[in-house]
Amino acid sequence: MENIISSLFNIKYPIIQGGMVWCSGYKLAAAVSNAGGLGLLGAGSMYPEILREQIRKTKAATQLPFGVNIPLLYPDLNDIMKIIMDEGIEIVFTSAGNPKTWTKTLQQNGATVVHVVANTKFALKCEEAGVNAIVAEGFEAGGHNGREETTTLALIPQIRKATQMPLMAAGGIATGSAMLAAMVLGADGVQIGTRFVASEESSAHENFKNVVIQATEGSTFLALKKLVPVRLLRNKFASEIEVAELRGAQTDELELLLGKARAKLGMYEGNMTEGELEIGQVAALIDSVKPAAEIINEIMNEYRLAKSEIVGNKYDI
Amino acid sequence: MENIISSLFNIKYPIIQGGMVWCSGYKLAAAVSNAGGLGLLGAGSMYPEILREQIRKTKAATQLPFGVNIPLLYPDLNDIMKIIMDEGIEIVFTSAGNPKTWTKTLQQNGATVVHVVANTKFALKCEEAGVNAIVAEGFEAGGHNGREETTTLALIPQIRKATQMPLMAAGGIATGSAMLAAMVLGADGVQIGTRFVASEESSAHENFKNVVIQATEGSTFLALKKLVPVRLLRNKFASEIEVAELRGAQTDELELLLGKARAKLGMYEGNMTEGELEIGQVAALIDSVKPAAEIINEIMNEYRLAKSEIVGNKYDI
Numbered sequence: 001m002e003n004i005i006s007s008l009f010n011i012k013y014p015i016i017q018g019g020m021v022w023c024s025g026y027k028l029a030a031a032v033s034n035a036g037g038l039g040l041l042g043a044g045s046m047y048p049e050i051l052r053e054q055i056r057k058t059k060a061a062t063q064l065p066f067g068v069n070i071p072l073l074y075p076d077l078n079d080i081m082k083i084i085m086d087e088g089i090e091i092v093f094t095s096a097g098n099p100k101t102w103t104k105t106l107q108q109n110g111a112t113v114v115h116v117v118a119n120t121k122f123a124l125k126c127e128e129a130g131v132n133a134i135v136a137e138g139f140e141a142g143g144h145n146g147r148e149e150t151t152t153l154a155l156i157p158q159i160r161k162a163t164q165m166p167l168m169a170a171g172g173i174a175t176g177s178a179m180l181a182a183m184v185l186g187a188d189g190v191q192i193g194t195r196f197v198a199s200e201e202s203s204a205h206e207n208f209k210n211v212v213i214q215a216t217e218g219s220t221f222l223a224l225k226k227l228v229p230v231r232l233l234r235n236k237f238a239s240e241i242e243v244a245e246l247r248g249a250q251t252d253e254l255e256l257l258l259g260k261a262r263a264k265l266g267m268y269e270g271n272m273t274e275g276e277l278e279i280g281q282v283a284a285l286i287d288s289v290k291p292a293a294e295i296i297n298e299i300m301n302e303y304r305l306a307k308s309e310i311v312g313n314k315y316d317i
Numbered sequence: 318m319e320n321i322i323s324s325l326f327n328i329k330y331p332i333i334q335g336g337m338v339w340c341s342g343y344k345l346a347a348a349v350s351n352a353g354g355l356g357l358l359g360a361g362s363m364y365p366e367i368l369r370e371q372i373r374k375t376k377a378a379t380q381l382p383f384g385v386n387i388p389l390l391y392p393d394l395n396d397i398m399k400i401i402m403d404e405g406i407e408i409v410f411t412s413a414g415n416p417k418t419w420t421k422t423l424q425q426n427g428a429t430v431v432h433v434v435a436n437t438k439f440a441l442k443c444e445e446a447g448v449n450a451i452v453a454e455g456f457e458a459g460g461h462n463g464r465e466e467t468t469t470l471a472l473i474p475q476i477r478k479a480t481q482m483p484l485m486a487a488g489g490i491a492t493g494s495a496m497l498a499a500m501v502l503g504a505d506g507v508q509i510g511t512r513f514v515a516s517e518e519s520s521a522h523e524n525f526k527n528v529v530i531q532a533t534e535g536s537t538f539l540a541l542k543k544l545v546p547v548r549l550l551r552n553k554f555a556s557e558i559e560v561a562e563l564r565g566a567q568t569d570e571l572e573l574l575l576g577k578a579r580a581k582l583g584m585y586e587g588n589m590t591e592g593e594l595e596i597g598q599v600a601a602l603i604d605s606v607k608p609a610a611e612i613i614n615e616i617m618n619e620y621r622l623a624k625s626e627i628v629g630n631k632y633d634i
Contacts, residue, residue, distance in 0.1 A: 153457060155534075177502055184623050
């Protein structure tokens with residue numbers, strides 16, 4: 001029996017590397033695809049011409065399938081979509097917007113389209129829009145996040161109950177046992193972000209990788225709920241946001257505090273005090289930076305071990 | 318191979334019914350124990366003499382093991398503990414306080430002691446205190462909740478990495494597949510609250526049971542973080558709290574808004590607008606009120622089905 005996600009993307013393992021701003025350029029995407037997963041370029045932090053260059057570099061670095069992730073709120077979205085189609089990208093992950101606006105166009109251009117959701121309502125909108133598969137992302141995930149705050153454990157069974165679409169679970173998954181748990185809950189595969197931030201090929205700044213592997217429980221929190229909720233690593237900037245929120249700061253003040261280009265400053269340029277550092281809760285479980293291929297091997301070995309313990313009698317009751 | 322939680326409590330299935338305020342009296346505890354799980358009386362909402370009466374009624378209604386849950390912040394804690402020991406209660410779940418204060422005393426009196434935690438730091442304190450087992454409860458759980466907001470999926474592997482103590486997972490678990498997922502993540506058993514609120518034997522008011530089964534994603538949120546974080550079902554009262562929090566209300570104002578006896582008013586007396594309704598995110602997955610024995614049977618059937626799908630080749634990759 002072939003895994004539905006592996007078949008859909010023509011990959012070996014149903015492990016998707018999340019397309020993250022400032023962390024997932026061609027080196028990471030190509031390394032993940034070469035190791036049997038699906039690498040994604042995170043176009044959300046790329047100017048259109050940078051994306052074109054990154055796509056070409058990925059093509060040169062892997063013969064295997066890879067994709068592009070693009071938030072539909074991207075300001076020059078038409079330019080980005082034109083490049084995605086010009087370059088013949090066969091797998092597009094969209095997020096943060098209405099799945100109806102681009103799905104058909106991309107599919108007519110030959111692409112498989114996946115949309116990222118955080119609730120059942122949007123999962124059903126994806127089905128209506130004819131999306132090929134969905135990623136359902138829980139509250140523990142890094143970066144932008146759903147307003148309902150539904151955790152992956154609560155979300156996946158809910159979505160599986162509502163739709164039979166191919167489903168990848170995201171948020172809180174960094175190991176093979178978490179991958180198996182997600183599949184037991186109803187997912188067909190997983191999307192992993194945080195663990196790949198702490199990979200050798202990630203374009204995250206060395207300083208950011210170092211704080212990610214030092215993170216512990218409670219090192220992240222969901223900030224900026226009055227703007228767009230985002231899970232941040234605690235640092236000076238994040239604490240300023242938190243203090244302002246606790247005293248009831250409203251959107252205008254929060255926007256001013258956030259300013260511009262904070263994510264680049266932190267994650268890409270390595271400013272650990274003033275930068276915005278987006279990462280998932282599961283950073284607490286990660287303690288070293290490894291090559292992407294080793295991460296995938298480890299996850300698959302853990303997955304097989306966890307599975308064999310069930311096939312054995314460890315969980316007989 | 319016998320399950321470590323089943324052995325510890327001398328029960329059939331490693332399913333613990335959470336000891337919840339206003340919902341878990343003797344009818345529910347006895348029904349769960351009679352069905353092969355572990356029923357707990359929720360002493361947090363009982364005057365000492367009521368607890369004594371409930372213990373005696375439980376003893377009359379089941380020959381099987383049951384326990385008492387008591388939050389260590391209970392105002393007349395000495396009186397409650399005296400009754401627990403006088404009545405020879407053999408299983409005590411403590412929560413919301415320091416596990417060192419009562420563990421030895423209870424154990425010297427013949428009790429097995431379990432403490433509820435929401436982070437690894439407290440799990441290790443439990444180990445130091447000589448607690449017999451722990452419950453690790455994630456952000457999605459109903460009622461009082463950890464400040465780190467770590468979800469069950471992120472929390473269980475973290476705790477399992479830190480300690481080999483017998484471990485029950487709580488928060489977000491209402492089905493047999495979620496139970497298996499929790500065990501794949503490292504738990505030895507599960508504690509289930511929300512699903513038993515919506516049981517025939519639960520002492521929750523009919524009105525409360527009805528809103529629980531009508532709940533959908535986003536129906537709950539984590540409120541009162543400036544006091545003690547608590548997951549509430551949205552209603553008029555909860556919205557007033559939320560609005561106050563969004564404009565930065567501080568502890569004194571929130572305490573005033575909360576007032577006294579709101580939980581009883583809502584959960585026990587059935588006032589759905591002014592009452593405090595504590596429930597977990599997984600309420601969204603529950604759509605009917607059933608006898609506790611049927612709930613346990615369903616969970617075990619789902620568990621075995623999920624397990625057999627893994628033993629088969631559904632998850633071969």
